[in-house]
Amino acid sequence: MALPVPISFEFFPPKSPEGAQKLRAARARLYAAGPQFCSVTYGAGGSTQAGTFDTVREIQAEGMAAASHISCIGATRAAIRAHLAALRGMGVRHLVALRGDLPSGYGLGGEFQYASELVAFIRAETGRHFHIEVAGYPEMHPQARGPQEDLRAFADKVRAGADSVITQYFFNADAYFRFVEDARALGVQAPIAPGIMPITNAVQLLRFSDACGAEIPRWLRLRLQALQDDAPSIQSFGLDVVAALCRRLLEGGAPGLHFYTLNQAAPVLALCQRLGV
Numbered sequence: 001m002a003l004p005v006p007i008s009f010e011f012f013p014p015k016s017p018e019g020a021q022k023l024r025a026a027r028a029r030l031y032a033a034g035p036q037f038c039s040v041t042y043g044a045g046g047s048t049q050a051g052t053f054d055t056v057r058e059i060q061a062e063g064m065a066a067a068s069h070i071s072c073i074g075a076t077r078a079a080i081r082a083h084l085a086a087l088r089g090m091g092v093r094h095l096v097a098l099r100g101d102l103p104s105g106y107g108l109g110g111e112f113q114y115a116s117e118l119v120a121f122i123r124a125e126t127g128r129h130f131h132i133e134v135a136g137y138p139e140m141h142p143q144a145r146g147p148q149e150d151l152r153a154f155a156d157k158v159r160a161g162a163d164s165v166i167t168q169y170f171f172n173a174d175a176y177f178r179f180v181e182d183a184r185a186l187g188v189q190a191p192i193a194p195g196i197m198p199i200t201n202a203v204q205l206l207r208f209s210d211a212c213g214a215e216i217p218r219w220l221r222l223r224l225q226a227l228q229d230d231a232p233s234i235q236s237f238g239l240d241v242v243a244a245l246c247r248r249l250l251e252g253g254a255p256g257l258h259f260y261t262l263n264q265a266a267p268v269l270a271l272c273q274r275l276g277v
């Protein structure tokens with residue numbers, strides 16, 4: 001049931017032994033879809049370092065390529081150097097390099113301001129050892145001064161040494177196509193894989209999207225609100241909407257799909273089946 005395009009999956013480090021067990025089971029099912037790699041998020045400020053490392057090690061031991069997210073906000077150069085050395089020691093060759101958002105309660109005082117500085121630092125310290133992904137925002141990063149400033153900063157970040165890009169999720173395919181076009185016009189050649197968020201839980205999606213700046217189009221928000229807590233209907237409707245989005249993205253030239261799994265196998269497998277069969 002492998003899709004005809006490269007796909008990848010993102011997980012977050014589980015918070016409990018039960019969560020770790022559930023994630024192992026989810027991964028075992030998801031590997032059947034043939035991902036190129038699986039990435040593991042990293043809590044800014046180092047809040048999940050042990051959990052990220054453990055999950056990355058498990059994925060590698062399962063014979064799957066793992067990409068470790070790494071964020072720089074609040075970190076010193078020495079800390080990032082040690083972090084990179086630890087990842088090299090684990091045999092990791094693939095990173096998703098981010099600025100990150102500091103959890104409230106953390107002080108500033110780090111030596112990096114933007115992800116572009118992290119990318120440049122990783123290249124200066126480790127040469128071509130790592131394949132570096134960076135984040136892209138088809139609907140603009142929520143803290144950007146404006147769309148043009150955001151695009152220019154994005155292009156500078158890729159020029160600092162990124163190999164490829166994974167986007168924030170979105171439900172408006174045109175925003176992605178425009179973003180890719182604008183990035184190409186600024187000389188960005190790196191592949192830009194759209195980040196895909198399955199729709200399974202309306203309340204969670206609406207809350208999360210507000211926080212990360214992903215727009216839920218009005219028609220979609222209203223439909224989800226009308227379905228309230230009718231979970232089966234939300235899942236079936238969400239599958240239709242996101243499968244149609246993926247098809248449009250692939251027809252329009254997206255080089256692959258990166259799925260935000262939220263550590264669940266079923267919604268992503270349902271999407272892969274819809275797309276691959």
Ligand code: FAD
Pocket residue numbers: 040041042043044069070071096097098099100101113114115116134135136141142143144145149150151153154157166167168169195
């Ligand atoms: P940057 O690229 O540094 O951009 C941040 C902001 O600064 C933007 O508004 C940009 O326009 C602006 N900017 C950049 N450079 C300049 C400049 N030179 N001058 C002025 N403004 C500038 N967060 C985590 O904590 N852990 C994770 O594992 C994680 N994984 C993610 C994976 C993906 C695929 C995505 C899309 C996001 C992820 N995030 C993660 C969230 C991310 O950390 C936040 O969105 C964060 O706010 C920005 O990170 P960035 O790397 O995009 O930052």
